[in-house]
Amino acid sequence: MKDKQKIISGWSNELLPQLPEYHTKLPVSDIVLGIIGIASIVSVAILAPNAVQILKYVEPDRWKKNNPRYRVDATLQRFIKEGVIKLVHIEGETPRVRLTAKGKMRFRKLRFCKNIPKIWDGKWRVMLFDIKEKQRKVRNHLRSELRTIGFRKLQNSVWVYPYECEEFLALLKTDLMLGQEALYFVTEKMEGDAYLRKLFFLPKQ
Numbered sequence: 790m791k792d793k794q795k796i797i798s799g800w801s802n803e804l805l806p807q808l809p810e811y812h813t814k815l816p817v818s819d820i821v822l823g824i825i826g827i828a829s830i831v832s833v834a835i836l837a838p839n840a841v842q843i844l845k846y847v848e849p850d851r852w853k854k855n856n857p858r859y860r861v862d863a864t865l866q867r868f869i870k871e872g873v874i875k876l877v878h879i880e881g882e883t884p885r886v887r888l889t890a891k892g893k894m895r896f897r898k899l900r901f902c903k904n905i906p907k908i909w910d911g912k913w914r915v916m917l918f919d920i921k922e923k924q925r926k927v928r929n930h931l932r933s934e935l936r937t938i939g940f941r942k943l944q945n946s947v948w949v950y951p952y953e954c955e956e957f958l959a960l961l962k963t964d965l966m967l968g969q970e971a972l973y974f975v976t977e978k979m980e981g982d983a984y985l986r987k988l989f990f991l992p993k994q
Contacts, residue, residue: 815844815847815848817840817844817857817860817861817864818864818867818868819899820840820843820844820861821836821840821861821864821865821868822868822873822888822892822895822896822899823896823899824836824839824840825874825886825887825888825892825896826888826892826893826896826899826900829887829888830877830885830886830887831885831886831887832882832883832884832885833865833883833884833885833886834883836861836865836886837858837861837862837865838858840857840861841857841858841861844857844860844861845857865886868892871891872889872891872892873888873889873891873892873895874886874887874888874889874892875887875888875889890964893964894934894960894961894964897957897960898934898937898938898957901938901954901957902938905939905952906952906953909951909952909989909991909992910952910953911977912951912975912976912977913949913950913951913975913976913977913979913985914949914950914951914952914953914954914955914973914974914975915947915948915949915973915974915975915976915979916935916940916947916948916949916950916958916971916972916973917946917947917971917972917973917974918931918946918967918970918971918972919946919970920946920967920970920971921970927965927966927967930965931961931965931967931971932948934961935948935950938950938954938957939952941985941988941989943981949979949985951985951989951991955973958973982994
């Protein structure tokens with residue numbers, strides 16, 4: 790593989806270090822999301838060719854017979870339908886795109902996954918929540934986000950994770966407008982520790 794430090798596009802040196810390891814298959818959606826997240830707002834005319842250039846750089850063999858431009862355009866359309874990005878129209882200019890609140894959470898998740906430490910510090914991160922039935926959608930969204938970043942359920946309202954994630958959870962609580970309904974704490978001891986270590990593929994005690 791080429792030297793990752795080389796400048797390959799206007800966005801690459803900022804974007805690539807924030808993505809999960811890209812020596813294997815790199816999702817087109819991560820590239821598109823990353824470019825928009827870094828730029829805050831970016832012209833569609835600039836975004837697409839930059840995304841294609843990065844894809845061809847990090848995975849040249851994969852894109853020799855594929856059409857990366859089509860994949861980028863399809864990803865943009867899907868993101869718009871899912872409410873991840875929003876088109877911004879300015880008279881006389883090419884449309885621009887920016888992340889919605891949902892998109893910003895996905896971008897923060899992308900950066901969070903990149904920064905997960907390789908060595909466990911021996912502490913457990915626990916999220917407790919008690920969200921009323923009338924806020925079922927919020928409760929389900931919280932569970933979905935916890936599951937996505939790697940938390941595992943001990944009970945319906947008790948979820949555990951072994952790595953530092955306080956900043957991410959604070960942002961998640963803010964996005965979901967949660968206060969004391971969701972509490973986060975760190976502990977060095979947890980009943981059922983052996984089971985948890987096995988669940989997270991951690992070394993035995």
